[in-house]
Amino acid sequence: MSIVNIIEDLNPWDKKLHGLFQRQSTEKLTLIFTTRENLDKNSRLRNELFQRYSVPEYIWAKVCLRLQGYFGAEDIFSEDGSTVESHVTWFHFEIKYPFRLPKNKDRAVAEHQPPTPAQKDGKKPAGYAWYKMGVVTSWKAPDQHTIIFFDAEDSPAVGVRNELKCNCENVKVEPALRNPYWAHQFLLGPILACYDEAVWNLRDHVKALEQGRREGKHTVTNSLDSNDRDLNESSTTFNALHEILRHALHKTEILGVAIQTLNSICARKKIFEEERYSAETVAKEETVQNMVITKRCARKIAVYLDFQLSIVRSLEARARANEARIRSEITLAFSTVAQLDSRVQAEIGHAARADSYTMVKIAAVTMLFLPPSFIAAIFSTTFFEFTPPEGEKVSKDFWVFWAVSIPLTIIVFVGLYPGNRGLSVRKHISSAAHHKATTVGPTVASPAAPAANMV
Structure with a gap:
């Protein structure tokens, strides 16, 4: 009898x-x-596929997808209803x-790393992609x-498929096959490797x-001047930071969901084994020796699933650290700006102060020229007569212009000079007016108050 049968139905034909x-x-x-x-x-x-392996149809509903x-x-x-004939699980990641990055020489490209998409129709790729992985396992006693x-x-998923095929091609008949969660240890490892690649990317x-x-290549955190070019580069850098x-927020979210999924697998496995390996079931179906071996295999699978759960939790910690680091970069960028x-x-x-000095001058x-111009304009009217006698070029009353101007x-100059004296005078006047408004305004003056206070 054949042990493994692999069917790749990737094309409808x-x-x-x-x-x-x-x-x-x-x-x-x-x-x-x-x-x-x-x-x-x-x-x-x-x-037909779902009916043969007792897969619920609602996993194909939009809410699950x-x-x-x-x-x-x-x-x-x-x-x-006395015995369990089969056990079906379905999960999704x-x-x-x-x-x-184009010049990432730190690590070798793993098999689970998807290729960077090429430019299409003159448009740059989005820089990221979402991938789904749905699995159904059916165990028949x-x-x-x-x-x-x-x-x-x-x-x-191609890398997951290849690794899964490699792990399962050498399967041998063993007591661990009597546990419906035997297959999960081969499934979760390659899938978690994809999470690892995504987090480290x-x-x-x-x-x-x-x-x-640190090398001074980012305008936001290293520029000392502010011009149009700096503003454009700053905008690009801020867009990249956000x-x-x-991505970091999404990474934390999906790793949190993955942890919940693995916790659910471990919890459901425990419930199944408590029911399957109860005293009544053992008395009906198992010998004592077979039960000892079966429980030992179940514990081994549980240990491996717990190990994979710890891996996901460590990846979540790394994802949260990435999120904190990028938030720190954004805070630094804003502070620098x-x-x-x-x-x-x-x-x-x-510059405004220098301009104000110029305006003062x-x-x-x-x-300086305003009063004489004003007086000259008044004296030029027909209300005054300053006609000099014959033979004289300047009127004897010309001194009146200077005496007034x-x-x-x-x-x-004394009343409007914008120096310290003028400012102090204006401050004194404004403070005096404010003092009178606060002392007199809220109260009603008495009839016996002096006239000077009734302002």
């Missing part, structure tokens, strides 16, 4: 699943690789990949397993920003 449905499976392990597109186009094939992760399980009992892997054609982007800041922060803006405002203040010159100019 291959019809490899139809051949599987026409016979009764006798293999200990059956791997089915298909795509959502294939099953969407052929609803009859999907219904939109989720970033979930897990479910169901026991299929015999007709009399979704990964966001920020594509690696006592030791027959079927794994259905959706989205097997998309990258990085994001770390490379954060590291590149930090290194660029884009990476968005604020400092540059303060310098610019200070320079503008100095212009005002002084204007005030000079004192009037002095009065204007």
